Amino acid sequence: MLGTAAGGGLPQWNCGCTGCETARRTGATRSQDCLALSADGTAWYLVNASPDLRSQLLTTPELAPPPGTRDTPLRGVLLTSGELDHTLGLLTLRESAGLTVHATAPVRAALHDAFPAGPVLARYTSVHWHTVAPGEPFELAGGLVAEPLALGGKRPRYAADLPALPADGRSPQPPGDRTDWVIGYRFTEAEGRATAVYAPGLAAWTPAVDRAVAGADVVILDGTFATDDELAAHTAGARTSRGMGHLAVADSLPHLARRPGPRYLYTHLNNTNPLAHPGSAQAHALAPALAAAGAAVAEDATLLEL
Numbered sequence: 001m002l003g004t005a006a007g008g009g010l011p012q013w014n015c016g017c018t019g020c021e022t023a024r025r026t027g028a029t030r031s032q033d034c035l036a037l038s039a040d041g042t043a044w045y046l047v048n049a050s051p052d053l054r055s056q057l058l059t060t061p062e063l064a065p066p067p068g069t070r071d072t073p074l075r076g077v078l079l080t081s082g083e084l085d086h087t088l089g090l091l092t093l094r095e096s097a098g099l100t101v102h103a104t105a106p107v108r109a110a111l112h113d114a115f116p117a118g119p120v121l122a123r124y125t126s127v128h129w130h131t132v133a134p135g136e137p138f139e140l141a142g143g144l145v146a147e148p149l150a151l152g153g154k155r156p157r158y159a160a161d162l163p164a165l166p167a168d169g170r171s172p173q174p175p176g177d178r179t180d181w182v183i184g185y186r187f188t189e190a191e192g193r194a195t196a197v198y199a200p201g202l203a204a205w206t207p208a209v210d211r212a213v214a215g216a217d218v219v220i221l222d223g224t225f226a227t228d229d230e231l232a233a234h235t236a237g238a239r240t241s242r243g244m245g246h247l248a249v250a251d252s253l254p255h256l257a258r259r260p261g262p263r264y265l266y267t268h269l270n271n272t273n274p275l276a277h278p279g280s281a282q283a284h285a286l287a288p289a290l291a292a293a294g295a296a297v298a299e300d301a302t303l304l305e306l
């Protein structure tokens with residue numbers, strides 16, 4: 001896990017709240033949401049490309065170029081959304097000899113229009129775009145299989161005015177807008193020995209989420225906010241967690257508790273989230289419920305071996 005914070009990171013550059021100040025003082029910081037994974041330990045994929053990507057890559061020995069080469073173990077990037085905290089790092093990869101990016105149709109369209117990372121990158125490297133669709137698994141190098149999972153229709157703010165893409169017939173879409181602006185992935189190692197689910201933006205607990213977590217070894221899920229009203233309590237007039245497309249930890253925990261088996265890890269923590277501040281009274285109060293559900297808070301620079 002390269003990064004475990006929501007957009008802005010911890011501390012956020014312009015925030016002097018108690019949590020951000022504590023992170024500055026103690027060094028218990030978090031970089032923005034990003035995962036690297038590999039089925040064979042040789043071919044690696046990024047899930048999301050955070051604005052902190054350069055320092056995340058530099059502190060991850062597995063992702064260093066072999067000595068004496070201008071090469072990289074990175075074989076591509078899979079996006080879970082078009083949000084800036086998941087896509088700004090694409091520009092950091094412009095020195096790549098070639099770059100493969102997997103994204104859903106609306107995210108791919110947004111990255112060629114409202115935030116034209118695609119056309120910009122095309123001037124620096126050759127980018128191979130692959131459109132992914134919920135329910136259509138695809139194979140990656142090193143024996144990794146990725147199955148996208150539709151998680152929500154929340155667009156990035158910069159894409160608010162993009163016209164809705166028509167349904168493409170590949171996956172059932174409601175009229176109007178798509179449900180695959182935000183996706184998760186169910187990753188399996190081709191021999192079926194290990195399964196991981198990555199869902200840093202989970203709007204609601206749906207039957208599809210239930211199916212995805214069944215039998216998984218590890219489920220890394222949306223831990224943006226601890227409670228639905230967390231941001232409103234912090235900033236007058238702010239939206240609810242659900243209104244921002246994030247199911248709060250307090251609201252997903254009961255689902256986890258009913259589905260024991262996987263190891264659950266919360267990621268994409270906002271700097272307001274008391275769970276990001278281990279010494280806080282609220283974190284202490286939530287600890288028993290987390291432990292009872294087999295859940296924990298993810299930390300930056302964690303290596304999970306399944």
Ligand code: MLT
Nearest residue numbers: 006007083084085201244
């Ligand atoms: C989100 O996760 O909801 C977005 O990244 C928020 C944002 O950065 O605007």
Ligand code: MN
Nearest residue numbers: 006007083085
């Ligand atoms: Mn985000």
Ligand code: ZN
Nearest residue numbers: 015017020271
């Ligand atoms: Zn803060």
